[in-house]
Amino acid sequence: MKIGYCAASAIALLWLAGCGGGGSGGVGSTPAPTPAPTPAPTPTPSANSTMTDLKVSQSFTSDAAKLTGTWDLASGTAIEGSSKAAVLSIRYDAATKGYTLVSEARNVSFGTTDIVSQDAYDTVYRRSDGTSRENLTLVKQPYTGDTARRYVAMGFWQSNTVSDGRQSTEFSSFTYGLPTVANAVPRSGAAAYGIDMFGLVTMPGEEPASMQGSGKLSVDFTQGIFTAQANTTEYGLVSGATTSGGSLELRAGGSLSSGDGTFSGTAVYGSLSGQASGTISGRFYGPAGEELGATFQTANAQGMAAVGSLVGVRDASLTPDAQTIAALMSGQEASLGGDGSGSVHWLNSETFDFQGSSSMVGGRFTINDKIASRNPNFTTYAKTGDNGYGPVQATLELYKPATTNAELTLTYSSFGHWAGTGAGVSTRDSYFTYGFTTGANFLAARTGKASYEGVAYGTGTSYTSSARYDVTGTSRVNVDFGAQTFGGTLALAGTERASGTAANFGNYDMAGQITARSSSLQGNINQGAENLGDISAKFFGPDAQELAGTFYVNASTVGGTPENVGISGVIATIRK
Incomplete structure (x- = not known):
């Protein structure tokens, strides 16, 4: 970190000051040296090959985010703040070794005479016209x-x-550099990048703070998805107070x-002031995507705002996090949802622990x-065990993932x-979902609508006889992210296990609320004005690409002799 580096550099300077070329000794007679041949002139580079030693003038590709805020100087607290993605250009002039930055409303050039501090971590520029002050910090080595x-590289323009x-205050955070060309970006495999981030967070009534931290960004190049997490420490801009741990993270x-x-x-x-949701945008840098840079901007309804940047380098010592069901089967754990609270932990593609x-x-x-499966889209297992209540014959059916399933291609969820x-x-049936749920509060700032379509499976038990039904069907969920509500339909049919007689359980409506903090939804299942059951589901995937959950409905057969049947089951859907 920079504090540790400053201490080390001070010691180094003292040491260098005490070292000199000592020794006396006279000047001896030395023969005239043989003239050296005139060296060939060094060719002038036509392009920059690294950000650590710029040779030629260049306008850099960048990503930026901006926080605009007002602070009360007497109390040292924020009055208001807002954040948004921003457009920013940065150009280096090799002749003057200066930079020109242009945003929506600002155009400022910084030269070598504006430098107020410089070390291995960053160079700080400052300009003032008497009424306003412009500060530019260009970070060469991440603080963490x-x-x-x-x-x-990353930079901050204030x-x-x-x-x-x-x-x-107008605070722009940005990353810039030498981006990877399109045909050199990896399109298969996975990689992990060690990331370092820095930014600014404000909350009305609270002291503004800078934040910095480190973590990991995992990329699945085959699926074209990423996930990132970094633990952060906040530093009060007035008091210098330090806060870390708990919910402080990106x-x-x-x-x-x-x-x-x-x-x-x-x-x-996430800060002590709450959780703020927003967007992130970035790109890969280097000849083959060796590095990356990105900026983020977040806010919430209580007035909290945060912006920042992160840079990362591919690190072979880090293990990329699994992000798909197919990758999960290589040896990671997923929590269960629905009736089966617990987990499934894959040890390899053929072995897993189920709790x-x-x-x-x-x-x-x-x-x-x-064992042989009744449905080719499931893999079925059988086991005898004793959970303390006597021997139990158990079967476990897992819905096949991805392209191994001919019915529905699920990437992030399964059941x-x-x-x-x-x-x-009597036989007890439990249905559960598992997979990679959409992150908490990822949907808090989302607007617009989406439609999800998929399948339904369940087990029906007659209230009046011993009949049991294998139930299948279709499900459709229409989501309004802006209103945080949903509606949908459920169509169910079944086959009585003993006789093989088909049964039609009809169509049902679903409606309820989305809970953004847990990326989930809960609601009722109705037929006409009658409430017959409920549904609870979660969104899956980094962008809520899938939706899966469990339901229970009091159904009646349609046609023939009416029979009341309680159906417990599961839905799995994909966003269209």
Whole structure:
């Protein structure tokens, strides 16, 4: 970190001051040296190859975000603040070794005479016209990193104006550099980047603070998605107070562009003042995507605003986080939702540990536990166990992921069905979902509408007889992110297990609310004006690409002799 570096550099300077070329010794007679040949002139470079040693003038590609705020100087607290993605250009002039920055409303040039401090981490420029002050900080080595980035850099451009005891501030955070050309961006495999970030956060009534931290950004180049997390420390701009731990972190996720080296998505910054949601945008840098840079901007309804930048370098010592169900099967754990609270932990593509609720027999399932499946889109396992209530014959059906499923190609979510039968005890059925849920508060700032379509599976039990039904169907969910509401339809049919008789359970309406903080929804299942059940589901994927959850409905057969049947089941859908 920079504080540690400053201390070390001070010691180094003292040491250098005490060292000199000592020794006396006379000047001896030395023969005249042989004239050296005139060296060939060094060719003038035509382009910059690294950000650490700029040779020629260049306008750089950049991504930027801006925070505009007003601070009360007497109390040292923020009055208001807002954030947004911004457009910013930065140009280096090799002749003057200066920079010109242009934004929507500002155009300022900084030269070598404007430098007020410079070290291995950053160079700080300052200009003032008496009424306002312009500050530019160009970061060469990230404050939480130990080496300079070769192809990407970050910067902060701040304009301050003071009037009537208030400071008006415009703070632009940006990354810039030598971007990876489109055909050199990796399109397969996965990678992890060690990231370092810095930014500014404000909240009305609270002391403005800078934040810095480090973490990891994982990229699945094959699927074209990314996820990032960094723990941060905040530093009060007035008191210098330090805050860390707890909920202080940056989380982000989204998609890579298929046409160039950019990426974008959702960002959430967590502070002691709350959670703020917004966007992140960035790109890969270097000849083959060795580095990356991005900026984020977030805000919430209480007036909190935060902007910042991050830079990263590919690090082979870091393991990329799995982001898809297919990758999950290589050895990671996912929590269960629905009836089966617990987890499924894949050890390899054929072995996993399953833990459901206390009444569900679980344990390790291997290739030797596989049995023939009733449905080719499921993989089925059988196991006998004792959970403390006597022996139970259990079957576990897992919906096949991705292209191995001929019915629905799920990437980020999946579901399962556990059924257990004990001596003298009727069969118990539990349905659950699992996968990569959309991050908490990722939907808080989202607007617009989306439609999700998919399948439904369940088990029906007659209230008046011993009949049990295998239930299938279709599901459609229409989401209004701006209003945080949803509606939809559920169409169910079944087959009675003993007789094979088909049953039509009809169509149902669904409606309810979205909970942004947990990226989930809850609602009722109705038929006409009658409430017959409920549904609870979560969004999956970095951009809420999928929606899956469990439901229960009191259904009646349509046609023939009416029969009341309670159906518990699961839906899985993909955004259209």
